[in-house]
Amino acid sequence: xxxxxxxxxxxxxxxxxxxxxxxxxxxxxxxxxxxxxxxxxxxxxxxxxxxxxxxxxxxxxxxxxxxxxxxxxxxxxxxxxxxxxxxxxxxxxxxxxxxxxxxxxxxxxxxxxxxxxxxxxxxxxxxxxxxxxxxxxxxxxxxxxxxxxxxxxxxxxxxxxxxxxxxxxxxxxxxxxxxxxxxxxxxxxxxxxxxxxxxxxxxxxxxxxxxxxxxxxxxxxxxxxxxxxxxxxxxxxxxxxxxxxxxxxxxxxxxxxxxxxxxxxxxxxxxxxxxxxxxxxxxxxxxxxxxxxxxxxxxxxxxxxxxxxxxxxxxxxxxxxxxxxxxxxxxxxxx
Amino acid sequence: xxxxxxxxxxxxxxxxxxxxxxxxxxxxxxxxxxxxxxxxxxxxxxxxxxxxxxxxxxxxxxxxxxxxxxxxxxxxxxxxxxxxxxxxxxxxxxxxxxxxxxxxxxxxxxxxxxxxxxxxxxxxxxxxxxxxxxxxxxxxxxxxxxxxxxxxxxxxxxxxxxxxxxxxxxxxxxxxxxxxxxxxxxxxxxxxxxxxxxxxxxxxxxxxxxxxxxxxxxxxxxxxxxxxxxxxxxxxxx
Ligand SMILES: Nc1ncnc2c1ncn2[C@@H]1O[C@H](COP(=O)(O)OP(=O)(O)O)[C@@H](O)[C@H]1O
Ligand SMILES: [Mg+2]
Numbered sequence: 001x002x003x004x005x006x007x008x009x010x011x012x013x014x015x016x017x018x019x020x021x022x023x024x025x026x027x028x029x030x031x032x033x034x035x036x037x038x039x040x041x042x043x044x045x046x047x048x049x050x051x052x053x054x055x056x057x058x059x060x061x062x063x064x065x066x067x068x069x070x071x072x073x074x075x076x077x078x079x080x081x082x083x084x085x086x087x088x089x090x091x092x093x094x095x096x097x098x099x100x101x102x103x104x105x106x107x108x109x110x111x112x113x114x115x116x117x118x119x120x121x122x123x124x125x126x127x128x129x130x131x132x133x134x135x136x137x138x139x140x141x142x143x144x145x146x147x148x149x150x151x152x153x154x155x156x157x158x159x160x161x162x163x164x165x166x167x168x169x170x171x172x173x174x175x176x177x178x179x180x181x182x183x184x185x186x187x188x189x190x191x192x193x194x195x196x197x198x199x200x201x202x203x204x205x206x207x208x209x210x211x212x213x214x215x216x217x218x219x220x221x222x223x224x225x226x227x228x229x230x231x232x233x234x235x236x237x238x239x240x241x242x243x244x245x246x247x248x249x250x251x252x253x254x255x256x257x258x259x260x261x262x263x264x265x266x267x268x269x270x271x272x273x274x275x276x277x278x279x280x281x282x283x284x285x286x287x288x289x290x291x292x293x294x295x296x297x298x299x300x301x302x303x304x305x306x307x308x309x310x311x312x313x314x315x316x317x318x319x320x321x322x323x324x325x326x327x328x329x330x331x332x333x334x335x
Numbered sequence: 336x337x338x339x340x341x342x343x344x345x346x347x348x349x350x351x352x353x354x355x356x357x358x359x360x361x362x363x364x365x366x367x368x369x370x371x372x373x374x375x376x377x378x379x380x381x382x383x384x385x386x387x388x389x390x391x392x393x394x395x396x397x398x399x400x401x402x403x404x405x406x407x408x409x410x411x412x413x414x415x416x417x418x419x420x421x422x423x424x425x426x427x428x429x430x431x432x433x434x435x436x437x438x439x440x441x442x443x444x445x446x447x448x449x450x451x452x453x454x455x456x457x458x459x460x461x462x463x464x465x466x467x468x469x470x471x472x473x474x475x476x477x478x479x480x481x482x483x484x485x486x487x488x489x490x491x492x493x494x495x496x497x498x499x500x501x502x503x504x505x506x507x508x509x510x511x512x513x514x515x516x517x518x519x520x521x522x523x524x525x526x527x528x529x530x531x532x533x534x535x536x537x538x539x540x541x542x543x544x545x546x547x548x549x550x551x552x553x554x555x556x557x558x559x560x561x562x563x564x565x566x567x568x569x570x571x572x573x
Contacts (some may be wrong), residue, residue: 052500198482199435199439202428202432202435202436203436203439205425205427205428206425206428206436207496208427209425209426209428210423210425212382212387212419212423213419213423213425214408214423214425214436215386215387215407215408215411216385216387216407216411216416216417216419216423216485217411217436217437217439217440217484217488218408218411218412218439218440218488219408219436219439220406221407221408222406294487
């Protein structure tokens with residue numbers, strides 16, 4: 001019982017992170033019909049942006065440990081702004097010039113953008129020199145990417161909210177899990193309201209169904225596409241931030257951990273039916289459940305360390321039964 | 336000065352030209368029709384006017400100002416709406432949302448509400464289906480929605496691309512009747528593209544005949560309808 005609860009908590013926590021990332025893949029696909037391979041690198045930027053804010057910017061501004069109570073929220077907003085801007089720039093300068101070019105060209109460009117971000121993220125340089133004469137001394141402000149993993153400072157205390165069982169089989173629900181799940185869910189609900197209830201959301205759905213026809217209605221298609229990238233990037237920022245709250249070792253930008261997180265979120269989008277927002281959320285949780293439950297319950301038969309295998313098995317199974325994903329519409333070539 | 340003036344328009348798909356030096360003009364308040372066979376370049380002409388295609392030569396002026404470098408949404412805001420070939424309905428949106436999109440560029444809520452009421456009176460079938468997904472409408476209903484939606488932009492110039500395509504004869508009659516009503520009650524200028532030359536010439540004031548990317552003939556619709564060449568080629572009269 002306690003085991004089950006523990007796995008469930010983990011699955012829901014990780015699932016909400018996959019779902020947040022998967023939404024970005026699926027939104028861009030819904031509108032432009034291509035996979036934005038650079039999306040997972042925006043997640044990484046969100047993680048490092050939060051780290052930069054909490055570990056470098058705040059101390060430089062005189063807020064040392066323990067960090068003030070608002071540091072978490074501000075780090076999230078900082079990461080969102082940083083990633084939103086990056087998402088905007090990627091679309092504007094890498095993808096927009098290729099509008100109307102063959103899909104393959106855009107796909108290769110996306111891979112190029114991804115490699116660029118991964119490698120640029122390993123640079124390290126000093127933004128502002130340290131000042132030892134100041135009182136208190138101001139540490140140097142480095143762009144703290146580099147090739148070494150860093151430890152995310154504690155932004156939120158992880159208190160036990162619920163502990164069940166004892167000894168080997170205890171389950172605990174920490175406040176951190178609750179914060180992560182609640183933040184992710186709140187963002188998803190906001191996105192859903194935006195897409196379904198606002199004029200902008202209506203324009204987004206129209207562009208994704210028929211771009212030319214939307215333009216004939218007077219919808220500024222380029223602005224809608226820009227905004228879609230910004231929205232996806234903002235959600236990715238949140239995912240990156242929440243990820244390093246939960247797993248505080250911030251790996252370098254090209255680390256396999258990040259590659260796998262991005263890949264699994266992409267799998268989630270495909271499993272749910274790419275292009276479908278609710279599908280992306282469903283897929284995110286499904287993938288996380290396959291991963292967590294597979295790892296826990298199949299371990300004694302298959303051995304450990306097969307998390308990724310369960311994820312991709314789930315992908316294959318779903319695609320065998322429903323080639324367009326669970327909530328995906330049957331194949332319809334865009335005319 | 337005509338409301339719309341297209342001069343020496345050239346459009347290519349890749350290296351292949353579709354329009355080679357097409358000129359036409361549309362006087363304010365008129366219904367002008369552009370007829371021609373399949374593949375003559377009618378849709379290409381309308382898409383270029385709306386800014387979905389860029390000309391490789393020539394000019395398009397609306398109300399005296401060149402528009403062929405503007406974006407499509409900018410052209411809509413100047414007052415040119417289009418009900419495209421194939422209707423361009425958003426099948427994943429409700430009928431109501433499709434109508435709202437027609438008025439996307441407008442800010443005057445009261446005016447939009449009034450126009451919406453007017454459009455729904457014109458097409459009572461749409462009123463019964465407001466909450467329905469537009470993808471579930473029949474072909475005729477979709478065409479009505481496409482026209483109603485374009486009217487909601489309150490355009491000065493309305494471009495209609497084969498509104499009668501694939502519809503039952505009875506519905507074709509209704510559609511053409513509504514096209515006349517829009518001009519009469521709204522004073523909207525209309526450029527009507529059609530393969531149904533008979534109905535188009537009967538409805539329009541002025542007509543252009545398009546043959547492989549060039550205007551072959553033009554004149555008052557009644558005169559063209561009476562001319563031997565048109566009767567033979569487009570009206571099926573031996
Ligand atoms: N997307 C396209 N790509 C290449 N050629 C096209 C495209 N659309 C139309 N054409 C060609 O341009 C010519 C004019 O087509 P179109 O404007 O659709 O004619 P119409 O509307 O009069 O039937 C035709 O020869 C057609 O094959
Ligand atoms: Mg056509």
